[in-house]
Amino acid sequence: MIKSNFALRVYRRDWKKGLPFISIFICSFLYSVFFSIHSAAAFTITPLRHTVVLDPGETKELPLFVVNDEQQPLTVSGEVDAFTIDSETGQAVFGAKDEAKNWVKPVSGERTVEPGQHGELEFAITVPKDATPGAHYLGIFAKQSPGPGTVGIGARAGALLFLHVSGSVREELVRDDFSADSRWLFFGSPNIFLQLHNEGTIHVIPQGEIQVVNARDKVVATLPLNSESEAIYPGSKWRQVYHLEKISWTNIGPLTIRLQTQYGITKQVISDEVKVWYVPMVVVGPVVVVVVLLSFFVVRRTRKV
Incomplete structure (x- = not known):
């Protein structure tokens, strides 16, 4: 948290x-x-x-x-x-x-x-x-x-x-959850979950974005955090599910999903990140087929010998 x-x-x-x-x-x-x-x-x-x-x-x-x-x-x-x-x-x-x-x-x-x-x-x-x-x-x-x-x-x-x-108010936004539905992505379209909890005494409107960065530190996708400018009221939780569109197979390998949001009059910042592995089937599938076929022929040849 x-x-x-x-x-x-x-x-x-x-x-x-x-x-x-x-x-x-x-x-x-x-x-x-x-x-x-x-x-x-x-x-x-x-x-x-x-x-x-x-x-x-x-x-x-x-x-x-x-x-x-x-x-x-x-x-x-x-x-x-x-x-x-x-x-x-x-x-x-x-x-x-x-x-x-x-x-x-x-x-x-x-x-x-x-x-x-x-x-x-x-x-x-x-x-x-x-x-x-x-x-x-x-x-x-x-x-x-x-x-x-x-x-x-x-x-x-x-x-x-x-x-x-009137008087002294407190702005306090807590990140309860920031995660992906899987650590292994085979089709490049994961769901990203975000939940924020307002523990302050006044409503706040978070703004920011979620970025997906590949192993070469290149941003391959950007998702707006709160495009409708929804307010989070004191004591309330704000939960969102973001769907990431299909990623190119050229981004195979580790991906970093980064959260960057700010809120309040003083623009306080909450940041977090989660790492996942992107193993697209369009690349892995043919490799698996080749490995299976090679194994099959090796086994057959070994038996003949």
């Missing part, structure tokens, strides 16, 4: 400069997830995201506006949830454990919205005085209440809430 970490002091003014760009990216990345939620509900909400930076001990109220798209009155109530990113699918998974869920409370109770009208739900954020600086990834929802005399699960539509507690 390889670690790379750096303690970074971030003040509120620094957060406010960089967070709009970070939030736009993350919102775009998760838009498809929330779009499906909105489409399933018979109402819509605005805004679709909130980015909030608070000091420990500070409070703030957030509005969530609900538009009733139905032809009958709609009753909704507030709900708060936290999410993580699934390392296999890259999708947001709600129901995550995060102490910040207890910092955000619906304060407006149930609201009934007439057809074609809009209502407002209020959420109060109270950051404890002893809160640890860092980022929290939440969703604030408007949940439809079942009608009188009915039992069921109401639809809900939500907005992203990126809650940042």
Whole structure:
């Protein structure tokens, strides 16, 4: 396991400069997830995201506006949830454990919205005085209440809430795995596995590449590491499988697969390498056939003698 970490002091003014760009990216990345939620509900909400930076001990109220798209009155109530990113699918998974869920409370109770009208739900954020600086990834929802005399699960539509507690944050990305599916390559198209684990207190976006170098120290293949600029959230694991296209038989012999990635504001670096042997069948096959035939003739001749 390889670690790379750096303690970074971030003040509120620094957060406010960089967070709009970070939030736009993350919102775009998760838009498809929330779009499906909105489409399933018979109402819509605005805004679709909130980015909030608070000091420990500070409070703030957030509005969530609900538009009733139905032809009958709609009753909704507030709900708060936290999410993580699934390392296999890259999708947001709600129901995550995060102490910040207890910092955000619906304060407006149930609201009934007439057809074609809009209502407002209020959420109060109270950051404890002893809160640890860092980022929290939440969703604030408007949940439809079942009608009188009915039992069921109401639809809900939500907005992203990126809650940042100002102060000293830690960027720490750990390389859990970097390997190939085999140490011996006969067809020149191995799978390369990479898993990174965010043990810091803020999300990071790794960038870099994987290079394949032959015995003559020549780069024969280059794979981009994170071309879609996916973010790795605190506590989340990011696993990728890279497929190496067929390598020319002229690169027969030992190959070195090198990882070079950087992340964070200070461009911290994680590097690693794994060695494999490339023995292409297009070369080895004929040699094996010749050896077998020679052995066969030698054995036959020996028996005749």
